[in-house]
Amino acid sequence: MDQDQAEFLMALNRVHDGLALARGSARARRGAAVPATGIGGPVEHVLGVLRGITPTEALADWHHVTRFAEVDGAPGPLRFGTARVGLGAGRCADLPVVLPLLGSGHVVINPPDPSWHGTLAHECAAEVSAIVDNLVLRALASTPPRSLLVVGDRFMPAFLDRDDVYEQRLAFDIDPTGPGQMDNLLARLNQDVERIRRTGRDHWRLLILSDLGSVLSAQHMEELAWLLRAGPECGLHAILIDTPVPPGVVAETVHVSPRRIRATTTGPLLDVRPDGVPIPGSPAMSALDERLSRGGVPATGLLPEHWWTESTKDGLVAAVGDVGGAVERLRLGDSPPHALIGGPSGSGKTNFIYALLIGLATRYSPDEVEFHLLDFKESVSFAAFAPSAADPSWLPHARLIGVNINQDREFGLAMLRHLAEQLRIRSAAVKRHGVKDIAGLREADPAGRWPRVVAVVDEFQVLLADRDAVTEEAATLLEDLARRGRSFGIHLVLSSQDVSGIEALWGRPALVAQLTLRVALPGATRVLADDNEAALALPRYHAIVNHQSGVRGHDRRVRIPHFDDAVLAGTQLQLWDRRRVDAPEPSVFDGDHVPELLAAADYRALRASPAGERVALLGRTFDVADRSAQVVLNGAPGRNIAVIGTRPDEVHGVLSAATASLAKQCTVADARFTVVSGGSDSIAADVRHLLAAHGHRPDFVERQDIPAFLSGLAEPASPGPRHYVVFAGVDAAHSVLRQPCANGSTGHELLRQILADAPETGVHLLAWWRGVHRLKQDLSDFGTQFDDQIGIWVALDVQGSELSGLPGADLITWHPRPRRGLWFDRAAHSRPRPLVPFAPVRSGEPR
Numbered sequence: 019m020d021q022d023q024a025e026f027l028m029a030l031n032r033v034h035d036g037l038a039l040a041r042g043s044a045r046a047r048r049g050a051a052v053p054a055t056g057i058g059g060p061v062e063h064v065l066g067v068l069r070g071i072t073p074t075e076a077l078a079d080w081h082h083v084t085r086f087a088e089v090d091g092a093p094g095p096l097r098f099g100t101a102r103v104g105l106g107a108g109r110c111a112d113l114p115v116v117l118p119l120l121g122s123g124h125v126v127i128n129p130p131d132p133s134w135h136g137t138l139a140h141e142c143a144a145e146v147s148a149i150v151d152n153l154v155l156r157a158l159a160s161t162p163p164r165s166l167l168v169v170g171d172r173f174m175p176a177f178l179d180r181d182d183v184y185e186q187r188l189a190f191d192i193d194p195t196g197p198g199q200m201d202n203l204l205a206r207l208n209q210d211v212e213r214i215r216r217t218g219r220d221h222w223r224l225l226i227l228s229d230l231g232s233v234l235s236a237q238h239m240e241e242l243a244w245l246l247r248a249g250p251e252c253g254l255h256a257i258l259i260d261t262p263v264p265p266g267v268v269a270e271t272v273h274v275s276p277r278r279i280r281a282t283t284t285g286p287l288l289d290v291r292p293d294g295v296p297i298p299g300s301p302a303m304s305a306l307d308e309r310l311s312r313g314g315v316p317a318t319g320l321l322p323e324h325w326w327t328e329s330t331k332d333g334l335v336a337a338v339g340d341v342g343g344a345v346e347r348l349r350l351g352d353s354p355p356h357a358l359i360g361g362p363s364g365s366g367k368t369n370f371i372y373a374l375l376i377g378l379a380t381r382y383s384p385d386e387v388e389f390h391l392l393d394f395k396e397s398v399s400f401a402a403f404a405p406s407a408a409d410p411s412w413l414p415h416a417r418l419i420g421v422n423i424n425q426d427r428e429f430g431l432a433m434l435r436h437l438a439e440q441l442r443i444r445s446a447a448v449k450r451h452g453v454k455d456i457a458g459l460r461e462a463d464p465a466g467r468w469p470r471v472v473a474v475v476d477e478f479q480v481l482l483a484d485r486d487a488v489t490e491e492a493a494t495l496l497e498d499l500a501r502r503g504r505s506f507g508i509h510l511v512l513s514s515q516d517v518s519g520i521e522a523l524w525g526r527p528a529l530v531a532q533l534t535l536r537v538a539l540p541g542a543t544r545v546l547a548d549d550n551e552a553a554l555a556l557p558r559y560h561a562i563v564n565h566q567s568g569v570r571g572h573d574r575r576v577r578i579p580h581f582d583d584a585v586l587a588g589t590q591l592q593l594w595d596r597r598r599v600d601a602p603e604p605s606v607f608d609g610d611h612v613p614e615l616l617a618a619a620d621y622r623a624l625r626a627s628p629a630g631e632r633v634a635l636l637g638r639t640f641d642v643a644d645r646s647a648q649v650v651l652n653g654a655p656g657r658n659i660a661v662i663g664t665r666p667d668e669v670h671g672v673l674s675a676a677t678a679s680l681a682k683q684c685t686v687a688d689a690r691f692t693v694v695s696g697g698s699d700s701i702a703a704d705v706r707h708l709l710a711a712h713g714h715r716p717d718f719v720e721r722q723d724i725p726a727f728l729s730g731l732a733e734p735a736s737p738g739p740r741h742y743v744v745f746a747g748v749d750a751a752h753s754v755l756r757q758p759c760a761n762g763s764t765g766h767e768l769l770r771q772i773l774a775d776a777p778e779t780g781v782h783l784l785a786w787w788r789g790v791h792r793l794k795q796d797l798s799d800f801g802t803q804f805d806d807q808i809g810i811w812v813a814l815d816v817q818g819s820e821l822s823g824l825p826g827a828d829l830i831t832w833h834p835r836p837r838r839g840l841w842f843d844r845a846a847h848s849r850p851r852p853l854v855p856f857a858p859v860r861s862g863e864p865r
């Protein structure tokens with residue numbers, strides 16, 4: 019309240035006091051002095067002051083209210099009506115009538131005579147409504163957006179009953195006579211007041227209750243009395259209609275009888291006319307419309323005027339929302355270096371991340387900041403930032419996008435490894451230039467490209483969920499990135515549905531301590547400091563942003579606008595249009611996508627190769643560089659591939675991809691292919707056609723011809739071109755393989771011999787078994803090491819424990835899941851790795 023307003027109120031008080039005293043009112047008896055100038059003087063003075071000032075929204079005539087308040091603080095008394103005061107000599111003046119409410123006490127609207135109790139609300143409903151409507155509208159007009167919560171019964175103002183009210187919490191209807199309603203309401207408000215006493219005021223609460231005399235039990239009455247006594251300190255105020263006021267409660271009273279309204283503030287003899295609510299479309303109601311439906315800075319209002327003009331040398335800044343209409347920015351840099359975002363499902367975490375990403379992407383060019391985005395939810399939050407058939411645009415700052423990751427924690431790990439590699443490169447460059455951090459590096463190496471990296475992991479707790487090697491490595495990498503990332507411009511943004519995510523961090527204090535930017539969405543627990551409950555009373559679409567690890571006293575209560583599809587798509591298109599012509603598309607890992615061999619970059623890059631360097635591609639790895647799982651089939655022992663699994667489609671994918679990739683690197687003159695059908699005619703037939711499509715003339719061995727084929731293959735022969743034998747269903751051919759062949763050996767024995775001689779004879783077996791047990795039986799002979807026979811294996815739907823005995827497979831944890839496999843190459847790996855099998859490569863596809 020400025021000085022003019024204060025002077026005006028003082029003068030108004032003197033008028034009211036003087037009138038009251040002159041007429042012997044109760045107020046006068048409270049000690050007011052008669053103004054020395056009589057009543058006319060002060061009234062003239064008030065009118066003079068009124069002419070000279072622009073009253074606030076709390077006091078002005080509704081005709082003069084064109085906007086609602088934006089700033090915080092107690093609004094002072096609220097005007098609710100007008101009184102006509104006679105000035106003598108036939109003159110009179112209209113004076114505003116005010117009631118102290120927010121920041122002061124309560125208002126009671128009662129009949130003039132206590133014996134009328136119980137009938138007032140019905141007899142004078144129109145007058146009562148007009149007073150309540152005026153007070154609520156004034157309260158809304160004189161407090162900042164979203165800072166007022168109105169809880170009301172049938173006297174809830176009609177202007178709050180609208181669909182587009184920005185948050186349900188603004189207006190909360192109750193029926194005190196409904197079963198349990200009063201219990202719930204009082205319990206909830208009492209809890210709020212207790213919490214506010216501990217943590218400080220969050221927003222105003224205005225309670226409208228009528229006709230409670232008959233419905234309140236003695237216990238309700240006691241609870242209400244406590245609430246009304248403790249409430250004003252905590253921003254809770256009530257308008258009580260026709261309800262007895264418990265003792266000790268500070269309240270101004272308005273007496274209403276038909277056609278006559280008086281207030282304790284004006285003295286009992288001054289009749290008051292309620293101001294009435296302005297008509298729809300009037301400036302005041304337009305201001306109300308704007309307040310209720312918009313309520314803050316829209317998403318587009320947060321975008322900077324000039325895009326891509328700022329430098330991230332000293333850190334990152336992003337506009338994410340507004341506080342009372344003023345744009346609010348968050349910072350990431352030296353301090354705080356990393357962020358933790360929490361909130362229950364649906365509380366707006368993803369929307370907040372969009373606000374952050376769009377805020378950064380519009381302010382800084384892709385040379386200043388780039389994004390790695392990973393979402394462990396069963397959703398596609400970041401898919402829109404990648405190009406698609408429907409929309410070829412992408413977010414130029416996005417380098418890596420993971421969608422539909424679900425259970426593929428290995429991909430999260432791959433991203434962390436990639437970031438660790440970036441950290442290593444940056445730390446080496448920093449050392450080389452003799453500087454200490456990214457800011458120094460950018461100065462010392464102005465021609466270098468050293469953007470800050472923001473790595474977002476939504477639902478990051480999934481990454482740390484199991485007690486296994488993935489969690490172990492992920493936690494170690496995260497800790498290292500959190501500790502050293504700040505110096506090298508790598509910033510983590512971890513988001514989670516509170517408790518579960520935060521619990522995953524327990525026992526890792528070094529990591530938690532680095533996540534000093536905390537963002538708590540409504541209802542979030544544990545994200546802020548333990549004694550900071552600010553997020554519990556947060557209205558929808560708000561966030562507590564706290565740059566000091568969530569410590570109380572550093573909260574910013576930010577309203578977050580909606581980054582809907584239109585805003586996201588529109589902004590992305592403009593960003594995309596600005597990209598450099600050679601800007602690379604982001605790498606995308608989509609867990610639902612079935613990779614195609616023919617589309618894989620490393621398949622397309624295959625050329626005719628010498629026999630010892632040919633590679634077989636098996637599937638897609640969990641790797642940020644979109645690499646295929648590939649093995650070299652050279653002349654070393656054990657360069658044979660066992661595919662183990664029962665799902666024909668996935669087996670088909672691995673076998674056909676391996677065969678097609680080999681076929682691409684050789685011609686009919688320098689390689690030989692044989693397809694053996696042990697039990698799966700369809701896979702064998704498809705592989706045969708595939709080879710033909712690649713210009714080869716494979717031999718085809720039917721089941722009954724297997725013994726003869728193996729006998730021939732086991733014969734000593736002079737070395738020829740490499741011979742790739744694709745055996746579709748070794749265990750299905752069991753009955754044939756166990757029979758003695760012409761030379762007396764069984765098929766199994768011949769197979770073992772062929773594998774043992776393979777380095778010299780140039781044979782490579784690509785074979786399918788349905789289960790590990792049969793594979794071991796078929797190949798183990800008096801303790802033969804599998805390594806010398808099968809140095810490469812791909813296990814599809816097989817439990818990790820069953821694999822023990824195969825090379826590299828002892829003591830591994832692996833739970834099979836659809837369209838995922840585990841592969842091992844003893845020449846290249848120390849332990850098995852996951853892969854996504856390619857889709858079957860069908861016969862007839864072009865070379």
Ligand SMILES: Nc1ncnc2c1ncn2[C@@H]1O[C@H](COP(=O)(O)OP(=O)(O)OP(=O)(O)O)[C@@H](O)[C@H]1O
Pocket residue numbers: 361362363364365366367368369370395515559560578579580581
């Ligand atoms: N500030 C906002 N204004 C309007 N609508 C919003 C706002 N924030 C989020 N929403 C909407 O609320 C819904 C939930 O938001 P969002 O997906 O961001 O929540 P979440 O916390 O990520 O949920 P979940 O964890 O279940 O994915 C969405 O439909 C979203 O569009």
